[in-house]
Amino acid sequence: DQQVKQNSPSLSVQEGRISILNCDYTNSMFDYFLWYKKYPAEGPTFLISISSIKDKNEDGRFTVFLNKSAKHLSLHIVPSQPGDSAVYFCAATLRNSGNTPLVFGKGTRLSVIA
Amino acid sequence: EAGVAQSPRYKIIEKRQSVAFWCNPISGHATLYWYQQILGQGPKLLIQFQNNGVVDDSQLPKDRFSAERLKGVDSTLKIQPAKLEDSAVYLCASSSLDRIYGYTFGSGTRLTVV
Numbered sequence: 001d002q003q004v005k006q007n008s009p010s011l012s013v014q015e016g017r018i019s020i021l022n023c024d025y026t027n028s029m030f031d032y033f034l035w036y037k038k039y040p041a042e043g044p045t046f047l048i049s050i051s052s053i054k055d056k057n058e059d060g061r062f063t064v065f066l067n068k069s070a071k072h073l074s075l076h077i078v079p080s081q082p083g084d085s086a087v088y089f090c091a092a093t094l095r096n097s098g099n100t101p102l103v104f105g106k107g108t109r110l111s112v113i114a
Numbered sequence: 115e116a117g118v119a120q121s122p123r124y125k126i127i128e129k130r131q132s133v134a135f136w137c138n139p140i141s142g143h144a145t146l147y148w149y150q151q152i153l154g155q156g157p158k159l160l161i162q163f164q165n166n167g168v169v170d171d172s173q174l175p176k177d178r179f180s181a182e183r184l185k186g187v188d189s190t191l192k193i194q195p196a197k198l199e200d201s202a203v204y205l206c207a208s209s210s211l212d213r214i215y216g217y218t219f220g221s222g223t224r225l226t227v228v
Contacts, residue, residue: 004156036219042221043219044157045219046217089157091156099209099211101159103173104156106154107156
């Protein structure tokens with residue numbers, strides 16, 4: 001019963017083009033969503049987040065879009081760079097319920113080809 | 115700000131042996147989490163501490179796993195006896211009460227049970 005789903009295990013994109021990573025969730029109680037990036041042999045690092053009261057949040061080359069009615073979010077990276085090659089995890093939580101834990105998807109491995 | 119420290123980085127043990135992992139969170143972070151990440155999966159919560167009290171250990175296999183957080187700071191996670199399926203990366207994370215920017219993860223301990 002995966003509550004957060006990343007259905008694409010991997011994605012390959014040319015340098016300079018847009019990378020779009022997708023995430024779906026099933027629990028309608030989730031109200032805060034985060035993306036983490038993970039390099040080999042390192043822990044996940046926070047990338048960007050979005051509250052359920054918004055539909056878009058932008059930070060430099062990274063933009064997260066949230067479609068609450070579809071229970072879907074996506075991470076856009078423009079332009080993609082070789083250093084963006086990593087595993088990206090989508091995570092969700094109940095932000096307004098105190099320090100509730102993050103629920104993670106299985107991750108999508110992004111390869112940016114020079 | 116120093117990050118979340120974990121040790122050891124790698125551990126190889128035989129099944130039925132015991133093992134312990136250590137975590138030192140970011141100073142002042144009240145909440146500490148242990149996650150298990152099996153290869154190809156997203157991180158899965160094992161246990162959450164608030165200061166030195168357990169908030170959620172519903173997914174901790176208590177017949178073999180135990181964890182404690184001494185004086186609300188460092189934490190240890192123990193497996194006794196280990197099984198082959200315990201092979202995974204064990205991630206420690208900490209967060210402050212205002213968790214806008216998400217957790218901070220350590221680099222993890224990669225456990226291989228042979």
